[in-house]
Amino acid sequence: xxxxxxxxxxxxxxxxxxxxxxxxxxxxxxxxxxxxxxxxxxxxxxxxxxxxxxxxxxxxxxxxxxxxxxxxxxxxxxxxxxxxxxxxxxxxxxxxxxxxxxxxxxxxxxxxxxxxxxxxxxxxxxxxxxxxxxxxxxxxxxxxxxxxxxxxxxxxxxxxxxxxxxxxxxxxxxxxxxxxxxxxxxxxxxxxxxxxxxxxxxxxxxxxxxxxxxxxxxxxxxxxxxxxxxxxxxxxxxxxxxxxxxxxxxxxxxxxxxxxxxxxxxxxxxxxxxxxxxxxxxxxxxxxxxxxxxxxxxxxxxxxxxxxxxxxxxxxxxxxxxxxxxxxxxxxxxxxxxxxxxxxxxxxxxxxxxxxxxxxxxxxxxxxxxxxxxxxxxxxxxxxxxxxxxxxxxxxxxxxxxxxxxxxxxxxxxxxxxxxxxxxxxxxxxxxxxxxxxxxxxxxxxxxxxxxxxxxxxxxxxxxxxxxxxxxxxxxxxxxxxxxxxxxxxxxxxxxxxxxxxxxxxxxxxxxxxxxxxxxxxxxxxxxxxxxxxxxxxxxxxxxxxxxxxxxxxxxxxxxxxxxxxxxxxxxxxxxxxxxxxxxxxxxxxxxxxxxxxxxxxxxxxxxxxxxxxxxxxxxxxxxxxxxxxxxxxxxx
Amino acid sequence: xxxxxxxxxxxxxxxxxxxxxxxxxxxxxxxxxxxxxxxxxxxxxxxxxxxxxxxxxxxxxxxxxxxxxxxxxxxxxxxxxxxxxxxxxxxxxxxxxxxxxxxxxxxxxxxxxxxxxxxxxxxxxxxxxxxxxxxxxxxxxxxxxxxxxxxxxxxxxxxxxxxxxxxxxxxxxxxxxxxxxxxxxxxxxxxxxxxxxxxxxxxxxxxxxxxxxxxxxxxxxxxxxxxxxxxxxxxxxxxxxxxxxxxxxxxxxxxxxxxxxxxxxxxxxxxxxxxxxxxxxxxxxxxxxxxxxxxxx
Numbered sequence: 001x002x003x004x005x006x007x008x009x010x011x012x013x014x015x016x017x018x019x020x021x022x023x024x025x026x027x028x029x030x031x032x033x034x035x036x037x038x039x040x041x042x043x044x045x046x047x048x049x050x051x052x053x054x055x056x057x058x059x060x061x062x063x064x065x066x067x068x069x070x071x072x073x074x075x076x077x078x079x080x081x082x083x084x085x086x087x088x089x090x091x092x093x094x095x096x097x098x099x100x101x102x103x104x105x106x107x108x109x110x111x112x113x114x115x116x117x118x119x120x121x122x123x124x125x126x127x128x129x130x131x132x133x134x135x136x137x138x139x140x141x142x143x144x145x146x147x148x149x150x151x152x153x154x155x156x157x158x159x160x161x162x163x164x165x166x167x168x169x170x171x172x173x174x175x176x177x178x179x180x181x182x183x184x185x186x187x188x189x190x191x192x193x194x195x196x197x198x199x200x201x202x203x204x205x206x207x208x209x210x211x212x213x214x215x216x217x218x219x220x221x222x223x224x225x226x227x228x229x230x231x232x233x234x235x236x237x238x239x240x241x242x243x244x245x246x247x248x249x250x251x252x253x254x255x256x257x258x259x260x261x262x263x264x265x266x267x268x269x270x271x272x273x274x275x276x277x278x279x280x281x282x283x284x285x286x287x288x289x290x291x292x293x294x295x296x297x298x299x300x301x302x303x304x305x306x307x308x309x310x311x312x313x314x315x316x317x318x319x320x321x322x323x324x325x326x327x328x329x330x331x332x333x334x335x336x337x338x339x340x341x342x343x344x345x346x347x348x349x350x351x352x353x354x355x356x357x358x359x360x361x362x363x364x365x366x367x368x369x370x371x372x373x374x375x376x377x378x379x380x381x382x383x384x385x386x387x388x389x390x391x392x393x394x395x396x397x398x399x400x401x402x403x404x405x406x407x408x409x410x411x412x413x414x415x416x417x418x419x420x421x422x423x424x425x426x427x428x429x430x431x432x433x434x435x436x437x438x439x440x441x442x443x444x445x446x447x448x449x450x451x452x453x454x455x456x457x458x459x460x461x462x463x464x465x466x467x468x469x470x471x472x473x474x475x476x477x478x479x480x481x482x483x484x485x486x487x488x489x490x491x492x493x494x495x496x497x498x499x500x501x502x503x504x505x506x507x508x509x510x511x512x513x514x515x516x517x518x519x520x521x522x523x524x525x526x527x528x529x530x531x532x533x534x535x536x537x538x539x540x541x542x543x544x545x546x547x548x549x550x551x552x553x554x555x556x557x558x559x560x561x562x563x564x565x566x567x568x569x570x571x572x573x574x575x576x577x578x579x580x581x582x583x584x585x586x587x588x589x590x591x592x593x594x595x596x597x598x599x600x601x602x603x604x605x606x607x608x609x610x611x612x613x614x615x616x617x618x619x620x621x622x623x624x625x626x627x628x629x630x631x632x633x634x635x636x637x
Numbered sequence: 638x639x640x641x642x643x644x645x646x647x648x649x650x651x652x653x654x655x656x657x658x659x660x661x662x663x664x665x666x667x668x669x670x671x672x673x674x675x676x677x678x679x680x681x682x683x684x685x686x687x688x689x690x691x692x693x694x695x696x697x698x699x700x701x702x703x704x705x706x707x708x709x710x711x712x713x714x715x716x717x718x719x720x721x722x723x724x725x726x727x728x729x730x731x732x733x734x735x736x737x738x739x740x741x742x743x744x745x746x747x748x749x750x751x752x753x754x755x756x757x758x759x760x761x762x763x764x765x766x767x768x769x770x771x772x773x774x775x776x777x778x779x780x781x782x783x784x785x786x787x788x789x790x791x792x793x794x795x796x797x798x799x800x801x802x803x804x805x806x807x808x809x810x811x812x813x814x815x816x817x818x819x820x821x822x823x824x825x826x827x828x829x830x831x832x833x834x835x836x837x838x839x840x841x842x843x844x845x846x847x848x849x850x851x852x853x854x855x856x857x858x859x860x861x862x863x864x865x866x867x868x869x870x871x872x873x874x875x876x877x878x879x880x881x882x883x884x885x886x887x888x889x890x891x892x893x894x895x896x897x898x899x900x901x902x903x904x905x906x907x908x909x910x911x912x913x914x915x916x917x918x919x920x921x922x923x924x925x926x927x928x929x930x931x932x933x934x
Binding site for chain 1: 788
């Protein structure tokens, strides 16, 4: 019996230790000074904390929540080759009906077109003639349009400097965008809705880029101390310093001549396993943060912030040749290091200030497989078709820049930068050397994004100022603590010493729920806090049921030990029945609820489960322990 | 401490009074909701836009309205937060065009010498509003069905009927009170309704569990006697849990904004839920039993 109690105590202790560890990150993060945060951020380590803390919802930290919907009527009109009044009337009617029902827009449109004897082939040159076939093509096109919109928004969103932007498809034609800490809703709205800019820009020669990097190194070295302080990089806080096994990072290596011969960067492994080497750091404060990824400048993910900080320095900006600019790759590359670990790298491109070609000239972009006999036989490629004017310009650009790289840039982010192999005279080119079909698809979407705008409407928008969020946290915490204390007081008055046991269970309950939220990376919202406070009130219920049963059993004249045992066993089925049904409602809320309601449901759900554990397991163990030590003749209940 | 030692209150005896009081309350509530005042749906469900504005100096509702009139927005619903220079401005469904935030800012800027900040804005399109409304009804119905099935499996059909009727009773009475006081129904209130459903059910199940137990031990007693004993035996627990829950929801009611309305819904719900599990759920089981007995005869 005693041994069993020991095992139970160990289980409880482990649960408490785990919960405290899980919450420690949140506490440490919130106690940290802003300077220390900045220091860790520059060293790329703050993410360790940010991944583990309890995340606050937009309603608590302020921010913007937007739901966008593809404007299907607008899309229909803009893709039609010609329109007339009866076509527009049909679109308007479909639109009006769409707002009222849940039916699919295209089904409605097809039906209305049928009712009005509208032959859609008159408006769309799609090579098919039946209304139903045309509508099916339009439906596919709008799915593509929402993909483009999603890509554009994802690509742009870090212009806001938001720490964890949440962008996701909500349904077929909808996108949810959540930006924490955004104050200027108007600017955010414009950025989300404005048309994307697609450009083709020539990448600068490696020598020019190397000269710039060396200049930055020299500037930082001479002004070492000031610059280091400015950049938040002091040698003793530059973390992740390991003993270098491979001292091969030299400036020459960083951008070697190999740049012109490499074709498939993804197959290469990076030449360094070290993030910052102390010695090299002192010699070359800038280039030591960079890696040569087969001729491109790779920046390990954790160094990105530090590099951006250096590049933002006003002197460094003046060192950059005036006819050029630096652009980041849109997505990180995953590389395998020599040790076999995968690291994420962003590529920094040094490109011309002026674009060589605008993306609006692209008429078609389609992923496919290379023809047999070509260099890209059976490899994924992207075919590009340009209109007449574009073809003329492209022919000039490609003709005079063979073996240079041409970056495909969407809203200042580089997607791919292939080498120009041959002159493209007639406006039909292809990009080869892609890793897989998914990458080809992604690039085709980006190429279409510049030419075919995807009209999106904001159908729901919520912004919460940061002060309101802070107020909410303060008030709800205060209210929660007051409620908590009152419940504790009540339980002690009503159940005397046993009341303290219930209160212990209550306290553990709150700790467990918060710890679970932190480790699940769930988001705490204002309704979530309300849910937590509510579970405080409801969590005592399990103990109340047990205590009342024990009182009844004691009144029947049972011994303390027997009364406790039968109290627990008889209350058990009631507790489970009663809590399972509440669990059901919590699950249903998670299913149907949106945003804040979901946050409430999540805390309610875990609150119930934790209260089952604390009431059935924790308090029972303590009762048993007390009973094991000596035979009680009276129970304070 | 002990409030109740052993009680023998004849709850079931008064069931005719209780059922008629509840019945009248529900009918009045429905009349109110359908024909007289309707429900005050928030913009989550109607669509429209909402602005929470904090002024630096005090300003009257009339002044705010006339300022809004300069941008032809005088039809807004304007609400002042008690004791603060803070206003909620709500605009209707057809006024969700993109320039609304700019117009509201421009209108309020016309108030002389009173800087303001917009602390919160919400805009919900009509289609989303409709969907949220449909989802709300779906969620509540789904909850009732799932609960009904669970109880019929774990207990018996007659108990499921009693529990579900008690839950519908709770939701209808709470809705009626929301209509009477014209409290705004937002997404959080719907969450509150579902929590009320869960809470009230908790109470009902605890009593039914006792009934089930007593049905085994006291085989020769009539069902109404057993139900009455069970209610009395669980009474102390019912009251204690209601008190602790009420303590926290009353504390929550001192918060602001949506949480406050959520808390108000919960206070009503806890009171109504406790009442219904004592006075409604049990009697319904008895009446259902009588109905079934009549049919089989």
